[in-house]
Amino acid sequence: MPRYKVQLKQGSRTIVEHIECSNVENVLAFYQSVSTMKITEILKVEYELPASAVIPPDDFQYRSIYKGLIKDTATNKSRQIILHNIKLSVSENDIVPLIRTHMKIDGASVDSIYCSLFKR
Numbered sequence: 001m002p003r004y005k006v007q008l009k010q011g012s013r014t015i016v017e018h019i020e021c022s023n024v025e026n027v028l029a030f031y032q033s034v035s036t037m038k039i040t041e042i043l044k045v046e047y048e049l050p051a052s053a054v055i056p057p058d059d060f061q062y063r064s065i066y067k068g069l070i071k072d073t074a075t076n077k078s079r080q081i082i083l084h085n086i087k088l089s090v091s092e093n094d095i096v097p098l099i100r101t102h103m104k105i106d107g108a109s110v111d112s113i114y115c116s117l118f119k120r
Contacts, residue, residue, distance in 0.1 A: 003045040008037035018045070062086055069115040070099055072108040079105050092116045 001020050004027050008015045015037065021027045024042055031039050063086040071078040081099070096113050103110050 003048070005041075005043045005045055006031065006039060007041035007043075008035065009040050010037040013037075014040075061088060063088065063118045063120055065117075065119040066095060067115070067117045067119075068095070068099065068113050070103065070105065070110045071112040071114060072105045073111055075106070075108050077105045077108065078114075086118065092118070 001022060003018060003020050004024070006017050006019055006027060008017065008031065019027060019030070021030065024044075027042055028039060031037070064084065066081075066083040066086045068081050068083075069078055070081055081103070083095075086095075095116070099113060100110050
């Protein structure tokens with residue numbers, strides 16, 4: 001059965017909960033029946049790290065942030081991307097082709113990265 005990540009808000013408080021339901025309509029119906037909070041986002045969980053997986057310790061051997069502005073020139077749409085904990089062995093020359101290969105902007109291919117910034 002699908003798992004969903006549900007974001008709820010009321011006032012200045014935001015809560016994220018996980019729920020298992022047969023579909024999005026059931027998630028909406030459940031929370032609208034039991035909660036005064038407003039659902040602001042429902043995401044289907046496509047991947048979850050197995051409980052048996054080992055989380056690496058924080059050794060601080062990484063660059064803390066990479067920011068880039070990516071663009072599809074055909075539609076003239078652009079987005080900012082932020083990546084965290086970048087391996088020290090990975091450079092801008094490594095990241096740019098990976099962005100072009102794997103990322104999209106509203107379904108369109110990324111053909112330009114016009115700003116790249118690393119923060120230590």
